[in-house]
Amino acid sequence: MGLFLYLFCLSGLVQGAEPPSRFPKPEFETGYVQPLTQCPAPRAAYLEWVDVGVLAGALALTAWLAIRKRSRRGILAMTVFSILYFGFFRRGCICPVGSIQNVAASLSSTSFLLPWTVVLLFLLPLVFALFFGRVFCAAVCPLGAIQDVMIRRPVRLPRVVSGALGLIPYLALGLAILYAVTGAGFVVCRHDPFVGFFRLGGTVTMLVSGAVFLLLGIFVARPYCRFLCPYSVLLNWAARFAARPVTITPDECVNCRLCEASCPFDCILPTTPDRPPETRPVARRRLGWAVALVPAAVMLGAVAGFAMHTVFAAGHPVVRLAGRIALEERLQMREYTLESEAFRGTGQPLAQLDAEARAILARFRIGSTVMGGVLGLVVGGQLVGLALWSRRKTYEIDNGNCLSCGRCFEYCPVGRPGGKGAGQDHGN
């Protein structure tokens, strides 16, 4: 029942957290001088280093809890800590997820300053992933942590659905980089669904999308992490080569399938049957087709990216403004928007705005084409990967996708006399 109550309450929280509407200032006739608007001082620089230190400490502690201690409860405690510290205390803004955009923007423009602290925010989770798997996702990322506590009745998604949705993080990563390098803004931050909760305020869209993700997360475990997070792509790549990732069992697997049943993220690779899925010639043919498809997929992706560049560019404020002004000038729009009115107020020549918009469009044309090509390569690569298969005799973790949450080893009966699964016998 509690869950359904929260369904309703979250909507209330969404409304309650909406920023207060502005109230016009009174028109004083008494000579009262209204005080100047106060701007808070920026945060002290040393505190950014404190944040980096806390992040490094949290990553190290989580890695230790997941790999050495194999403590699900410890990871849960870290989850709560991350929600409180990185979430509510730091208001969701010590964010390796968003730092992708800072890095991309700094690589594309020399005028964009990239502080060392941001470099470390970006790199630390990836370096840890190279050694210990995705311990950042396990309990350190506040976006993941807040979703993790909402998992109540996880369902196993059909593979066709998870296969399709699995492409979205690549698209999100591409768009995040594209918008950052073209100066359109940091879309990942702008559309972060959970930061509104951490800050107790945000746009209605942001709060509603956050509420939807949290409620969906009751049944589909960590939907944002698995099907949207752009940083998850990089973590996935790094974790595939992890030197010492999380393991299900400290000893020989007894193939009880408790780990597979306990994982809400579908990250356990089960044993393979003795009989292969197809004959060797068929498998070879499939692989051959998949490999041959890669260049075609890259080209198709590039063409598709090129075709979509105007759509993507419409997200850039300058291009949007130029489009709006052009419509107004052609009398297709009678009313001025706040933006077009403000622009007209600056007196900047329309031709200059037009030229700026065209220059940005040109950058989008190149960026979208490259992004489409890379997406095509990802699709081709994944099809090649799915055409390959090998036999497995024991249950293993899918290191790229595993979020190191510890649920699998919590229930593993091997070597854990006090473990939750001890004494259970569900083996096949």
Place this chain on the structure above:
Amino acid sequence: METDRDKTTQVVRSAALAGAGVSGVFCLVVSVLLLVNILQLKLNDPLNAPSLVALRAQYAGQPSDESLKVQIRALDLMARRAFFASQQQLRLGGFLLLGGAGVGISLLILAGLLATAHPDPRHLPPLEAIWARRAGLRRGLKLAAGALLALALAAWIGADRDLGRYQVMTPASARAKWVPAIPVPSPAERLKNWPNFRGPDGNGVSPARNIPTRWNGKTGEGIKWKLTLPRAGFSSPIVWGKRIFLTAGDGAAREIYGVDADRGTLLWTAVVTNVPGAPGELPEVAESTGLAASTPATDGERVYAVFGTGELFCTDWEGRPVWSRFLGKPENHYGHSSSLLVVDGLLIVQFDGTSRARVLALDSRTGRTVWERERPAVSWASPICVDTGRRKELILCDSVGVESYNPANGVTWWRQDCLGGEAAPSAAYAGGLVFVASDFARASGLRLTGTGGVEVAWQWEEALPDTASLLATSQLVFMATRDRAVVCLKAKDGVRLWQQEFASQCYASPILAENRVYALDRDGVMHIFEAAEEYKPVATCPLGENAGATPAFAEGRIYIRGLRNLYGIGE
């Protein structure tokens, strides 16, 4: 067998679940209260409550009623208090909700930790299904890729091929010429009137006849009427039919006046208000320029006026607003003074400044930009548009040179960098020559060539004008110089024919009518002389007050604006 410890665990778990339920109910109640509060805030606009609006309306009719003022203030204060109390409640409610949700979720986590149920592998798909799952992943991937391709195709079909969606019409893109959607006044109609600064083409030549040569503002001799203007301004009057239009303005207001040309009565006043984007902040301007130095323009249907604030305002014949635009705060150290010109349904706005200098051609019906060109430098001169026999040329001076544009699309015909200093005098055209000058630089006679360009025919660097525009006939060029003289040069070679000094400098531009030159000096004295190779004075007519605006000419009439009054002179 269930142990005591198991029982205790069960009890704690049940208590945690019950606690989670209680916090859920608590959150529910808080949420309902919050929603009601938000709805109230959204539905009730406290500052526009009917009672308050009614009181305000009442007060507008009785502004001296102090009790009404007190009532309005009390109600206003109450509305604000209620608003901020609601805001406070919202904030408190948000925190309570967050706290309740936090407690509830914590208890649910605890209950989860204490749960004894285990995942059940019996519900998992059989191991043989693994190959089918791979096939499913493949299908899903292909599906997603296909969907993205379909989206791209849709985007490609829907996209504007030449990206015109983002394209503002610029000379480079304006292949087609401007074609006005409505009939525009014919050249003959324009010649009958004085539709803009310095007459029909902005060239300072009047075709009107029976122009008076004798009047005295002090005695009233020859003065048909005199109208005291509500506000001051340095702009010149314009005339269309029986209407005179002029502008005035200061920090308090900018206004356009419609005046009856026969009786000299003020027919209407249009106050410039509600210009979209206008910040209300006034630019710093020189006193000698003010905020209403630019002369308005008319096409016989509407009146157009631009002010030193950057506000461009269009009214109909009765002074009702039609459209308005804010052009941006003029970056102009003396103040904006370039006048407007209407050419074939296009309102030409020379908006030169130290930055963002540009010339715009607006659809006179709507004020929308038809074309726009960046300009190289600041100026205070006004555009002229002349028919050279070969084509129409829109000629604009700036502090570097003079540039001619195709008025239909803004394409440059030619440009000659022959000016300098601070360019205020506008160009003049006659007999295939363009004449320009600016103080501390030089005057130039530019001959239009057969190839559509110009060549410098001559240059003159002695006595030069700093404010008044040039006047030219096919034989002669007249310049009212900074040092109180009028100089006459030969048009073909720039040789000085004569120079005549007056008691005061002319700010007003000299006008040619009936082969006579009318030069009004700052003391308000009109010097009338023959447009001839020798100085042949015709008359000297005092106005009785100082003047800086260029007079408007009509059949048998001259309209002169003094510092405070507008004069109708003639029969």
